[in-house]
Amino acid sequence: MPQVSCSTRVSHVVQCFTMSSPYFTQSRSVITRSGIQNTGCKAAASLSSKLTNRRTDVDSISSVAVKVEEEEARISVQGPSSAPLSTGPELLPHGKPHPKSETVTLPLSSHSRRRRQLKVEYDKDDDVKQMKTEHWEPPDWKKQLGNIREMRSSRDAPVDNMGAEKCYDTEAPAHVRRFQVLVSLMLSSQTRDQVTAAAMQKLRAHGCTVENILATDDETLGKLIYPVGFWRTKVKYLKLTSAMLQKEFGGDIPNTVEGLVRLPGVGPKMAHLAMNIAWDQVSGIGVDTHVHRISNRLGWLKKPTKNPEETRKALEEWLPRELWSEINWLLVGFGQQVCLPINPLCSVCLNQHSCPSAFKNSPTKRPKAGSPGSSSPTSSFKTKTEPEQELAVKEERTKTEPLSTLVSPTTRRGKLKSKVKL
Structure with missing residues (x-):
């Protein structure tokens, strides 16, 4: 059998002591594999000689301890480090590097760097959350709303007496009342409240129920609702909606916005108003042309909107939910009496000093006697007809x-x- 010879070689650790105090000079000791000790600098005091004597005790370190230290150094080298520090190769007694010596790289601790990154990420996330939860609201909107309430205190606008809330038969069964509310909202599109109220009065006298609408021919139905805007198209919508209600909902109207907007001729504004008036549920803000116009004039939106649906979404982002039901009839009546589409009466409006659109389209002269703005700003702002009428x-x-x-x-x-x- 061949003879196997085993040899054990002990690697000694290179140690370097650096004294930061000005009373001492640098002292460095190098111990090679052969155990020879070489002093690179001279000692400057008695304490330096003591340190030199302690360095000689390195020879007595056991091989197990040296292996443990080498294993720890190897693990540290494999781990993450931001700026590795090398102690340099081993030196022979004459100062030349050992041919078999290896450079041991000791890493700097990355604990502080990791803590710094976590802190930065936490601060960044906190800022993002703060930006998302930031609540925007227009300046002076509460004061402006209070002024509109004061100007609408008399409740004598057309919407107050001839709106959808006043057009149904209070003595009819519940499902019939809800159907009549929906019909009045469908007829009110592009139509003044006075014309809508007159058409609903004729329909109620004829019998404004799902069954009667389906039993009435188109020509008769057109004569009943004339002269509402787009009356021919609305005749078709009334027939289709009545058939759908009878087939899918048993003659009643849907109790959700999603179900209402499925009906022909019913949009988001009508759906939210029907939910509020017919079902007594606040599902959203009913935005018509008046609410759309006044919200943009008062600066109640982050940026100007192009249509009522955009205005509804923008208002619902900041306006408290308890005001959603009130805001429609407030602004509609205000738009019918004071904040007119053409030549608004800014001179008698209580918001003339806070409205960003004040006097931009306002008449130069005060209104004549008998007109809506003839009385003082704190009076009742009475009017009977809209400019279109x-x-x-x-x-x-x-x-x-x-x-x-x-x-x-x-x-x-x-x-x-x-x-x-x-």
Whole structure:
């Protein structure tokens, strides 16, 4: 059998002591594999000589301890480090590096670096959460809302007397009342409240139920709802909606916004108002053209919106939920009386000093006696007709009245004189 020879070689640890005190100089001792000790610097005091004597005790370190230290150094080298520190190769007594010596790399501790990263990430996450939970609201909106309440205290706008809340039969069964609320909302689109109320009065006299609407022919139904806006299209919507309600909901209207918007001719504004009036549930803000216009004029939105649906979403982001039911009739009546679509009456509005749109489209002269703004700002702001209705009345008068009634008296006198001369 071949003879196997085993040899044990003990590697000694390179130690370096650095004295930071100005009373001592650097002292370095190197112990090679052969056990020879070499002093790189001279001792500067008695304490230095004691340290030198302690270095000689390294020879007595057991091989097990040395292996343990080497294993720890190897594990530290494999771990993460930000700035490794090398002690350099072993030196022979004459100062040259040992040919078989290896460089031991000792890593710096990365504990402080890891703690710093965690802290930065935590601060960053905290800022993101703070940005997400930041609540925006327009300045002075509470004061402006209080002023609108004061200007609407008399409740004499068209929406107060002829809105969807006033158009249903209070003595009818519950499901019939809810259907009549939905019908009045469908007819009110692009139509003044006065015209809608008149059409609903004729429908109720005819019998405004799901069964009666389906049994009525299109021509008769059109005559009943005329002259609401887009009355021909609304006749089709009423027929389709009534058929859908009878087939899927047993003659009643859906009790959810999702179910209501599925009906032909019913949009988000009508759905939220129907939920509030018919089912007494606040599901959202009913935004029509008045609410859309006034919200943009008052600066109640982060950025201007292009349609009522965008306005509804923007308002619901900051307006307290307990005000969602009130805000519709407040702003609708305010838009019918004071904040008119054309030439708003800013001179009599209590918000003229805080509204960013004040006097931009306002008339230069104060309103005449008998007009909505003839009284003081704290009065009741009474009005009977909207500007659109006044224009319609003028157009009808122009078509029906004879031309002689529209000629001024001076012109008439001039014509008479010319005939007499002839």
